[in-house]
Amino acid sequence: MAGTTQQAHGAPEDGSDDGSGADDAFGADGFEGDGFEADGLEGEDGERHLSALPVPPRRRGLLLVVGGVLGFAAAFTLTVERIQLLVDPSYVPSCSINPVLSCGSVMVTEQARVFGFPNPLIGIAAFAVSLTLGLLLVSGTRLPRWVERGYLLGTTLGAVFVGWLVAQSLYSIHALCPYCVLVWAVVVPTFWTTLADALDRGLLPVPRPLRGAARALVEFRLLLVVLTFAALVAMVGVRFWSYWSTLL
16 A cells, blocks of 8 residues: 555655756756756755855855846936937037046937937846846745846847947947946946856756856856957057057
């Protein structure tokens, strides 16, 4: 009778765990279930992780809070400045400092309203979401996986959009908006950290041959942030060197 009851509840006859929790984190959702015990590491949060250096939830939450505040402030200020410029075409924005650092030169371009309205409005909404999710993570709230995936998608699209805006600023508009640069600085660590966390916890499918690369990305996420910043600084330095050299 005992054996019959055990089988009725779906438990294996040898008494081993059926691994349903593992399948949720690394099976159908992340690592296809093969070799899970060898690849998954149990963290302090009770979840299975790809890497021995996972992204601490509260630390990620703090990043989203700080980034959300800075990004929201920058986007809100840009929106106000844009309204002032619409009301008074002769208005000089506070972030128009010199020929290179000039918000006014950027605001009047088509790239500043890609979807028919000022780009900063997108930032206001996006950074409000980041701030909200960050506060939840800092408080210890465990976000649903669909929310995490949705945020990863949004962050990835944001990073692609920022990359396009960087190229437009450097090679088409030929000017930099200081508040926009602040947004770039927020998006870079947010994207790499969010991607690393998604790979580490199986929010993204990771085929077995790519797990080593995914693990390396998780463990060297800070280096990727530094390298991205270094690349941006180098691009800005080279593109506007003719102006920077006059200040030396």
